[in-house]
Amino acid sequence: MCGIVGLHLREPSLEPRLGALLTAMLGQVVERGPDSAGVAVYGDPRLSPPGRAVVSLLGVTPAEAEVALPGAVAVAADATTVVHADLSIADLLAAVPAALPHATVIGSGTDMAVLKGTGNPVRLAESFGLAGVTGWQGVGHTRMATESAVTPEGAHPFSVGPGQCLVHNGSFANHATIRRELRARGVEFDSENDSEVGARFIAHQLEQGADLEKALRLLCERFDGFYTLLVSTGDSFAVVRDAIACKPALVAETAAWVAMASEYRALDVLPGIEHARIFEPEPEEVYVWRR
Numbered sequence: 001m002c003g004i005v006g007l008h009l010r011e012p013s014l015e016p017r018l019g020a021l022l023t024a025m026l027g028q029v030v031e032r033g034p035d036s037a038g039v040a041v042y043g044d045p046r047l048s049p050p051g052r053a054v055v056s057l058l059g060v061t062p063a064e065a066e067v068a069l070p071g072a073v074a075v076a077a078d079a080t081t082v083v084h085a086d087l088s089i090a091d092l093l094a095a096v097p098a099a100l101p102h103a104t105v106i107g108s109g110t111d112m113a114v115l116k117g118t119g120n121p122v123r124l125a126e127s128f129g130l131a132g133v134t135g136w137q138g139v140g141h142t143r144m145a146t147e148s149a150v151t152p153e154g155a156h157p158f159s160v161g162p163g164q165c166l167v168h169n170g171s172f173a174n175h176a177t178i179r180r181e182l183r184a185r186g187v188e189f190d191s192e193n194d195s196e197v198g199a200r201f202i203a204h205q206l207e208q209g210a211d212l213e214k215a216l217r218l219l220c221e222r223f224d225g226f227y228t229l230l231v232s233t234g235d236s237f238a239v240v241r242d243a244i245a246c247k248p249a250l251v252a253e254t255a256a257w258v259a260m261a262s263e264y265r266a267l268d269v270l271p272g273i274e275h276a277r278i279f280e281p282e283p284e285e286v287y288v289w290r291r
Contacts, residue, residue, distance in 0.1 A: 001032050001033070001144050001169070002032055002033040002141060002142060002143050002144055002156075002168070002169040002170075002262075003026075003029025003030070003031075003032030003033045003121075003141065003142035003169070003261075003262045003263070003266075004029070004139075004140070004141055004167050004168075004169050004228065004230050004249070004260065004261065004262045005022065005025035005026055005028075005029060005139070005140045005141075005259075005260070005261045005262070005266050006137075006138065006139040006140070006167070006230045006232065006237065006239075006259060006260045006261070007021055007022060007025065007137065007138050007139075007257060007258075007259045007270070008136075008137050008232075008237035008257060008258040008259070008289055008291075009135075009136045009137065009256070009257050010255065010256055010257055010258070011255070011256035011257065012136075014256060014257065014271070015043065015134050015135060015136055016134050017134075018041065018043075018044075018133060018134055018135045018136065018137075018138055019041065019044070019129075019130045019131050019132055019133025019134065019135075019138070020131045020132075021269065021270060021271075022039060022041070022125075022130060022133070022138045022140055023125045023130045023131045024269040025140065025259075025261060025266040025267075025269055025270075026039070026121055026122075026125055026130075026140045026142065026266075027121070027122050027125070028261075028263065028265045028266035028268075028269065029121075029142050029261065029262055029263060029266050030120065030121050030122055030142055032142055032144065032169075032262055032263070033121065033141065033142030033143040033144045034120060034121070034142070034144065035118065035119075035143050035144055035145050035150045036116070036117065036118040036119065036121075036124075036142075036143045036145070036150055036151075036152065036154070036155040037116075037117065037119075037121035037124045037125070037140065037141060037142045037143065037155060038114065038115060038116035038117070038124075038140070038141055038143075038155040038156050038157055038167075039114075039115050039125075039128065039130060039138060039139065039140040039141075039157070040107065040112055040113070040114045040115075040138065040139050040140075040157045040159060040165040040232060041112070041113055041115075041130075041133050041135050041137075041138045042111050042112045042135050042136055042137040042138065042163075042232070042234070043111055043134065043135030043136045043137065044113065044133045044134050044135045045134070046075065046133075047075060047077075047082050047084075047113035047133070048082075048084060048109070048110070048111050048112055048113050049084055050111075051086075051110070052084040052085060052086055052087075052110070053084065053085055053086075053087045053088060053089045053091070053092040053108070053109075053110055054082065054083070054084045054092075054107075054108065054109055054110065054111075054112065054113055055082075055083050055084075055092055055093065055096060055105055055107065055108045056080050056081070056082050056083075056105070056106045056107035056108070056113055056114040056115065056116075056159070057080065057081045057082075057083060057096070057100070057103045057104065057105060057106065058079055058080060058081075058103065058104040058106055058116070058152050058153060059100075059102050059103045059104050060081050060100050060102070060103045061074075061076070061081060062074035062075065062076045062081050064100065065081050065083050065100065065103075068099035068100050069083060069085060069092075069095060069096070069099055069100070071085055071086065072084065072085040072092075073085070077113075077115045077117075077127070077128045077129065078115065078116075078117035078124055078127040078128055079116060079117040079118070079152040080106065080114070080115045080116055080117065080128075080152070082113045082115070083096075089108055089109065089110060089162050092108070093105065093108055104153055104190055105190075106152075106153070106159060106190075107157075107159035107165070108159070108162050108163075109159075109162045109163035109164075109234060110162070110163070110234075111163065111234055112159075112163050112165070112234065114157055114159045114165065115128045115130075116152045116153075116155040116156075116157075117152055117155065118150055118151065118152055118155065121142045136291070137232060137237060137291075139157055139165055139167050139230055139232050140157075140167070141155070141156035141157060141167040141168075143155055143156060146171060149192075151191075153190060153191045153193075154191050154192075154193045156168060156195060157232075158193070158195055158196045158198075158199035159199070160196070160199045160200050160203045161202075161203035161206060161207070162234075163233050163234035164199070164202070164203055164206070164231070164232070164233050165199075165231065165232045165233075166195065166198055166199040166202060166229060166230070166231050167195075167229070167230045168195040168198060168227055168228070168229050169227065169228045169247045169248075169249075169262060170225060170226040170227035170228060170242070170247045171194055171225050171226060171227070172194045172195075172197060172198060172223050172224065172225040172227065173224040173225040174223065174224045174225070175194035175197040175198075175223075175225075178197050178201060178222065178223065179197050179200075182197070182200055182201065182204060185204070187200050187204055194225075198219060198223065198227075198229065201215075201218075201219055201222070201223070202215045202216065202219060202231060205218055205219075212231065212233060212236050212238050212288060213238070213286050213288050216229070216231065216238060216240045216286045217286055219240070220240065220242070220243070220284045220286075223242075225242065226242055226244060226246055226247055227241065227242045227247060228240075228241045228242075228245075228247040228248070228249040228262070228281075229241075230260050235290055235291045236288055236289065236290050236291070237258060237260075237288070237289045237290075238286060238287060238288040238289070239251060239260050239281050239286075239287045240281070240284065240285070240286045240287070241281050241282075241283055241284065241285075242283065242284065243283050243284050244283065245280075245281070245282070245283040245284075247262075248262050248263065249261075249262060249280065249281050250262075250263070250264055250267060250278060250279070250280055251278070251279055251280075251281055251287065252267045252270065252273060252276040252277070252278045253276060253277045253278075254272050254273075254275055254276045254277070256271070256272060257270065257272075258289045264278075
């Protein structure tokens with residue numbers, strides 16, 4: 001049992017409130033996942049300044065990152081260090097393992113930062129400084145571990161392609177088989193978490209030319225288990241559930257925003273919720289909203 005929250009803003013005047021709204025939403029699903037938590041935020045100028053490549057790292061301090069990567073700026077966020085530099089994403093990703101071989105990359109992009117940690121999600125949100133974050137989109141997750149250890153690496157979101165994130169409530173029964181298949185195709189993994197397999201599968205499909213909707217349809221065809229997924233990219237916000245749809249999910253939509261959460265109370269904190277169209281996603285139907 002894990003908790004998912006996500007918010008895709010359509011109204012620019014709400015962007016200064018993105019972090020505060022995500023913080024409130026995350027606080028409503030703590031009981032669903034007290035072990036660890038994480039968020040991905042799109043468009044915050046402190047974490048991901050326009051025109052600069054961004055990587056989120058575990059296992060290094062901001063001081064270590066700035067020494068090892070000359071010209072980079074590093075920001076602390078609990079266990080995560082967010083680094084941005086005046087480079088391309090490819091160049092920054094190539095520089096990290098050479099300069100910081102003990103670091104784990106947990107996110108990359110030009111407009112996105114991923115923050116992860118272990119412990120109480122409310123405390124983590126405070127440690128991240130989440131309430132002060134601005135931007136146009138964010139996803140969050142509170143984890144109750146079932147498939148792997150409680151570590152920052154095992155926390156969600158899983159971001160394994162530039163600007164891409166996945167959060168997951170449920171479990172994939174055949175993740176070991178699909179992990180072997182992906183490894184045979186040269187895909188590398190950072191954890192034993194079953195959710196990372198889903199994220200790697202989607203990223204691989206996108207690299208092969210599929211759009212996000214097709215990638216999620218292929219996941220439904222290939223993966224066994226019970227799952228609700230929220231997947232975000234630099235321009236999209238998508239939700240899908242398995243064929244039985246036993247894991248809870250609600251979507252609320254207004255002219256100003258689209259939101260998804262595991263429980264209604266996480267949606268009830270949003271402005272204008274009384275006017276929202278609220279529905280439960282249908283089994284194996286892919287819902288995508290684009291910027």
